[in-house]
Amino acid sequence: MTSTIAPARETVRAADRVAAARRHVSMGETLAQTMTMAWRAVKKMRRNPEQFFDVVLQPILFTAMFAYVFGGAIAGDVESYLPLMIPGILAQTVLTTCMVTGTQLREDMEKGVFDRFKSLPIARIAPLAGPMVADLLRYATAATLTFAMGLLMGYRPGGGVAGVLAAILLAVFTGWSLAWIFTWVGTIAKSAQAVQGISMMILFPLTFLSNAFVPIGTLPGWLAAFVRVNPVSHLVTAARDLANGALVSGEVAWTLLACLIVIAVFAPLSVRSYKRHI
């Protein structure tokens, strides 16, 4: 009995010794290792195309459903609703997509692949930051599909190509920033299902209790007060200003500031929690 346990203990000690003896990793090496991990995540996406189902299906289904089912009732006709709705769907899609980051991180941690990374002479943050870099591809896909779907349905953004690109970039950056929250949740939650549940509890009120689908003026007073301070509302308004009028309003600045605050708080929290749990 003891003879089978002893080698296992030795292996763990050996892994710890390797980790302890690891030399200092430079900034350049950290970047290179992060990109290697990002490439690993991209390859995983390529081999599991179902990871793209939410990215592809959600923009198409939500855009079609909200426009055709509710467009007439909310704005009189579908075309009039699109300038209000498309930036809202953009925000919702990118934010829902970034939720997956935490779930996949938790799954990787459960599989024990991070224990292997721990024994490698690489920067601790690389396995964490790599998938987040790869996820930029998913956010960009979701955002582009949302606008493509809108264009197919008759949306003609007044901001032109530059305005639309700026709105997409802002949404992608916001998604990447908020993904740090879900990454942190991924490192502290007990299971992948728990991550999904917690993430939904955070995202559902933020996306639907915003100005994404209806003007703030139509909401009851108490709800309008929350919607005005909801960071998603700032993103939606900023995306609307950019896409519909190529206008870099104060909302863009507020959104970027909120993103930087989230990164400043949750990136260190995620790294610390991740280091403690592996």
Added chain:
Amino acid sequence: MRAVIDSATMLRRRLTHIWRYPSLVLTFAGVPVVFLLLFVYVFGGTMGAGIGGDRAAYVGYLTPGIMVTTIAGAAQGTAISVATDMAEGIVARFKTMAIARVSVLTGHVLGAMVQTFIAIAMATLVAVLVGFRPSASGLGWLGVVGVLAMFTFAITWLSVALALVSKSVTTASNLPMPLLVLPFLGSGFVPTESMPAGLRWFAEHQPFTPVIETLRALLDGRPAGSGLVSAAVWSAVIALAGYLWARRLYNR
């Protein structure tokens, strides 16, 4: 007579499950309640204006749609419980016992109807709390219960068949999902007149719309008219198709 006694026993088994795991009922009542609150408070202002009224008028318009959405949501729960029984092997044991074969499925269906009605009652209570004021007479309420029972029975048999055709519990939980979309693609949340031509045609000719319109008329104190006949025909067709399909799959 034997089939009735055995079905009653299986119903008691299902009710015991419901009693021991009330979280299931809460889960399936929870989704329609979230939809109700979301549509009343977030979309209610604009939707109310769209139907020529205000938020309060929209609550009255929305509630029948929420009732039917609850039925569609509960169908998922039925599919999960039937598929779980199949996967755990208890059904294989029942098949070796000297009981009426149909009783296992009938017990599930009747139990699911009880579960669905509890969920509908909870959703309706929340609707009343947010301003739903029906003007139905006693006879009207009887009609509402009848229409709901008829449609619940039909959708439940369909969900049992979907569970039996599934290879796993996960598949069984996903297969009834499209049913949740049908109230949206009908008159559940917005009038069909506000939809584009193609979608409007589909919305007016799918089974959920006559059921919702009948409930709306009865709760409003208006005569149900031809909508009631359409609702009854659709319910009968779905129930019969679901029952025959489920029986064939079960006896396989």
